[in-house]
Amino acid sequence: MPKKPKYPFAVLEFGKTREVAPDIFWLRMPLPFALNHINLWLLKDRDGWTLVDTGFNTNETRDFWTSYIEELLDGKEIKRIIVTHFHPDHVSLAGWLLKRFEASIWMTYSEWMQAQLNRFGGPTADIDARMIFYRSHGMTQNSVNGYRAKRPDFAKIITPLPHQFVRIMDGDVIKINGDDWKVITGAGHSPEHAALWCEERNLLISGDQVLPRISTNVSVQSNEPDADPLGLYLSSLSKFKKVQEDALVLPSHDRPFYGLHDRIESLKEHHEDRLKAAYQACAQPTTGTEMIPTIFNRELDEHQLGFALGEALAHANRLFFEGRLSKKFCDDGCIRYSQL
């Protein structure tokens, strides 16, 4: 039975900061969702600061940033912004910060592209296509309308990104303050998520790929309906096995923790259990929406319902790829999964 993570630090208040390792600072910013916060990491660098992730574009977060800039940066500039992935809580203030600092933005190619596509309302941000997709998986029109009303508009939230960026790739080594940070990419949560591992200092900035308490959202998206994001996520998780067991993990949500390998095991067990539940739910032909209560046994608001359906479909598609479920369009226009 995997052990629970150990948390060496107390919860940090919004707008406060804590040095979690020499010259590495934890910043905690609010989010306007059920998941109410994100962690950012500010690393002292030779000629200024390197920042990892930027926060969600709200007045509240920008106000916190203004006081961080006055009090924390010690008169030095942010020289580089590394963004783990394109989700708006991570990327949306990058453009705003870059107006203030002459910094470069470092991202993987897919995440940079996806952020740009969303900003310009490309297929990944096509809300109408997403609504049709949800309806085809059995979501009621009422729920679809409720989700639509709550979903943030990426084009408005993501501040304009520069047209130039620095591409980072799996295995690249980024020098920060003389330390080597190796890029570990992963998929399933987003297309090419970048985590950063400093082996000498035994630190892992895990982004959203490994979180200590909640499981990372792994969803089938409307622009890639036949994808296997859970398969991608599980194989990405295995890439973290090379990180030392006693590394301090700095995740994007919740608190820094110890116990990476046990956490990876319990995430794998969690998905195994959900796969079993999804399979059992499909004894009769079943839509993704009908599968949700077997996978999430808690109340979900309309914003969470979109994540929940995406996640139910991720489990159903994994079972489809394992040859255990079939998937077919029915006369009522809905897609249903059945045991084979």
Ligand SMILES: [Zn+2]
């Ligand atoms: Zn994310």
